[in-house]
Amino acid sequence: MSRFSRSILVLALAGATSAGFAFDHYKGIGRQATPAEVKAWDIDVRPDFKGLPKGSGTVDRGQEVFEEKCASCHGTFGESNEVFTPLIGGTTKDDIKTGHVKGLSSGDLPQRTTFTKVATISTIFDYIQRAMPWTAPKSMKPDDTYAVLAYMLNLAEIVPADFTLSDKNIAEVQKLMPNRHGMTTDHGMWPGASAAKGGIGNGGKPDVKNTACMKNCKTEVRIGSGLPDYARDAHGNLFDQNRSFGPVRGIKTGGAAAAPVVATANAGSGPLDLATRSGCMACHGVNNKIVGPGYNEVQARYKDQPDAAARLALKVKNGGQGVWGSVPMPPNGEMKDADINTLVAWILSGAR
Amino acid sequence: MVDIVKQPGRLRRAPENFLSEAEVKAVGEGRRDFLRKSFLTAAGAAMTAPMLARASEGDANILQNPEWTTTLGQPVAVRPYGLPSKHESQLVRRESPGLTRVGAASVSFAPLQGMFGIITPSGLHFERHHQGWYDIDPARHRLMINGSEPAFVKQAKVYTMDELMRLPSVSRIHFIECGANTGLEWGNVAVPTVQYTHGMLSCSEFTGVPLKLLLDDCGVDYRKARFVLAEGADGSSMTRTMPMEMVESGEVLVAYGQNGEMLRPENGYPLRLVVPGVQGVSWVKWLRRIEVGDKPYATKDEAVHYIDLLPNGQHRQYTSVQECKSVITTPSGGQALLDKGFYNVSGLAWSGRGRIKQVDVSFDGGINWQATRIEGPVQNKSLTRFNIGWVWDGKPAILQSRAIDETAYVQPTYGQLRLVRGTKSIYHNNAIQSWKVDESGEVSNVQVL
Structure with a gap:
């Protein structure tokens, strides 16, 4: 028997002894992660505070950081509804006692804020640490994360103004979260083991039961609602959202508010791409105000001022407040001067 | 009334055939003014659509070969990464205005x-x-x-x-x-x-x-x-x-x-x-x-x-599974049927708990149902296409589809779902979708409880 056919025999035997793959180790694939690598990426914080970094921060320090990094989107008091839904509001002293936000069941809440929903304080810490601020995620040190969270807790009247939040007392604050008892896992939509078997929920039992009736299933057809006229027109001209041939046509609907076609994702290098990459477009529209003024408004105000370029470049770099309202523009110190100058020149020339 | 563009490929009848019975009667009674108008309208249509052939001869798209049949086409790799036809620009991803701000x-x-x-x-x-x-x-x-x-x-x-x-x-x-x-x-x-x-x-x-x-x-x-x-x-x-x-x-x-x-x-x-x-x-x-x-x-x-x-x-919390659901995609809201007659009603069904077993369609708002033809092979936790023939008689109708998965779960109505979950759940709405067809052929979104 040649060496070649013998090795085939060995492979065949290996295949016969195991039903799946004939390998128990994928040789040469992957390598051990170093402790520093795991530390760099393993930043999650669980409800039992596993993963929580050491540190502390005061409400006062939190207010400073919040105004610098957070207020432009969330408002100075976390109340703003302009960019995202509000963080703060809708909770009461009584909710802090009961652990249930009453407004959720009474219908008194005009809108659910973050603090009316969240049951676990770890969730907020984890999220700020991993994803905030919006345009510079993961840039906050643990002490500033504690501080911002302390400020938010104070805004929600959960802790006093002289409070210092730390890894030592965060578990105590958890006991004051207004909606801490507001979650249930008693449902059938967890695709794993049931709570009785160490998992979550009821093991997959659905909560509604329809039957497959085929004939004379009811005596009348009750229409709950139809499409309101404004909604018919709110998504642009539906004629243009259907093929011009085939079994049907789109109906012609009016409305100038045509549903915007999602912009083609060019990996371009123009000023608009630079503005998008730099996070500017989160707050400024080319032709509309979002949080900050539209670029058309900026151009209109500054176009005739000889020192406009230099002044705007400074505002982009260092931030500013008051010219366009109370919401501050955050500083953008991480941007290159050349990029800032490119953007300012583009805005002043009409952002086209 | 639905404003549907003229259907291509249909042969236009001679102007005298445009007249309704009432109009024919009017002509018989000596009123010919609007007959003249009919001729003018027909002539106008012919001028704005020069490709339209005279009915006696046939369709101009057949009688006169178009440029793509009579000239040289493009070589390979003009588009190294292929693109849809320029005639398909309507079907793109779109945002819903006002849904989000960022x-x-x-x-x-x-x-x-x-x-x-x-x-x-x-x-x-x-x-x-x-x-x-x-x-x-x-x-x-x-x-x-x-x-x-x-x-x-x-x-x-x-x-x-x-x-x-x-x-x-x-x-x-x-x-x-x-x-x-x-x-x-x-x-x-x-x-x-x-x-x-x-x-x-x-x-x-x-x-x-x-x-x-x-x-x-x-x-x-x-x-x-x-x-x-x-x-x-x-x-x-x-x-x-x-x-x-x-x-x-x-x-x-x-x-x-x-x-x-x-x-x-x-x-x-x-x-x-x-x-x-x-x-x-x-x-x-x-x-x-x-x-x-x-x-x-x-x-x-x-x-x-x-x-x-x-x-x-x-x-x-931790709701994850997408329960059994379906929707008719043709015809659907915001569309208009071209005319009375036959249509292939088509849609999608899916379940996060496995394979789709059956999809039924109703044309009367859920009083009576018919099983549809399911396109196989049916895959696990995959979209599944269903089709059923329908002759529209020009009368109002309400179209619905109802999917059943391999666990025997039947897609619920809005009434059943709201009874348990209310109206503010946001997530996991798998209710039966209804499309109302009115006499003009316009299809619109309604909710049947």
Whole structure:
């Protein structure tokens, strides 16, 4: 028997002894992660505070950081509804006692804020640490994360103004979260083991039961609602959202508010791409105000001022407040001067 | 009245045939003024549409060969990466105005109203980003697997794309649906077309490595680590918890391929998690880390968002499965039927609990139902196309579809769903969709309780 056919025999035997793959180790694939690598990426914080970094921060320090990094989107008091839904509001002293936000069941809440929903304080810490601020995620040190969270807790009247939040007392604050008892896992939509078997929920039992009736299933057809006229027109001209041939046509609907076609994702290098990459477009529209003024408004105000370029470049770099309202523009110190100058020149020339 | 453009390819009758019986009677009575007008209208139409041939001869598109039949076409590789026809520009991803205020944390909907079969062309796949998308350099992308306790893995490991793509791969067709799909419609009808009611839904063939294989390679302690956290490499580094049971089933994939090519950047290039049957938020894009642990994580997208508000004020947490659901896509809201006569009514059905067993359609608002023809082979946790013939008699009708999956679960009505979950749940609306056809042929969105 040649060496070649013998090795085939060995492979065949290996295949016969195991039903799946004939390998128990994928040789040469992957390598051990170093402790520093795991530390760099393993930043999650669980409800039992596993993963929580050491540190502390005061409400006062939190207010400073919040105004610098957070207020432009969330408002100075976390109340703003302009960019995202509000963080703060809708909770009461009584909710802090009961652990249930009453407004959720009474219908008194005009809108659910973050603090009316969240049951676990770890969730907020984890999220700020991993994803905030919006345009510079993961840039906050643990002490500033504690501080911002302390400020938010104070805004929600959960802790006093002289409070210092730390890894030592965060578990105590958890006991004051207004909606801490507001979650249930008693449902059938967890695709794993049931709570009785160490998992979550009821093991997959659905909560509604329809039957497959085929004939004379009811005596009348009750229409709950139809499409309101404004909604018919709110998504642009539906004629243009259907093929011009085939079994049907789109109906012609009016409305100038045509549903915007999602912009083609060019990996371009123009000023608009630079503005998008730099996070500017989160707050400024080319032709509309979002949080900050539209670029058309900026151009209109500054176009005739000889020192406009230099002044705007400074505002982009260092931030500013008051010219366009109370919401501050955050500083953008991480941007290159050349990029800032490119953007300012583009805005002043009409952002086209 | 619906304003439908003239149907091409139909031969125009001679002007005298335009007259109704009443008009013919009027002519008989000596009134010929509007007969003249009819001739003028017909002449005008012929002038604006010069291709229209005289009825006696036939269709100009047949009688006169068009330029594509009589001239030289384009060579190969003019478009190195192919594009849809220029006549297909209407069917694109679209945003719903006013739904979100920040494009980097928003949604675009797939144009289900014009799609066929079950596969979503990658360029039309719906989008949901939490902090913007990136086109990540695959040479610099890494996947790390570790434990919430070091002891939960024999070895925490790092894999490169080179290494992941050397491993044994599988290719499977699965649907992905955002948990908030149809979420705008919990309280009442809110949006006009199926693109906006159901368009956070797509289906692709995904290619990748079963996550189980990688966890085995790291020596996971399956006795202790019963929960799995997946984390993205984007700015949001989005995280979701899933049960180890799903990973052990072999269904969860670490995928790089989508419909024969690499994932699109908007869909997580170069690596995403595929969690069949579970809402889209768990299919973490730009996947960079898997952690195995002994407890769920209550991340932002399972403790602030993607929680389902019940009438009693409690929120359901860790709701993940997309229950059995279906929708008729042709005809659907915002469309108009061309004329009375035959139509192939077509739609999609899917279930997060397995295969679709049956889809029934009603034309009378749910009083009577007929079983449809299901296009096979029916795949596990995949979109499934159904078709049924229908002759529209010009009278008002209400079209509905009702799917049944292999667990015998029957898709519920709005009335049944609201009885348990109220109207503010936002997520997991799988109610039966109704489309009302009025006498003009216009199809609109209504809710039948």
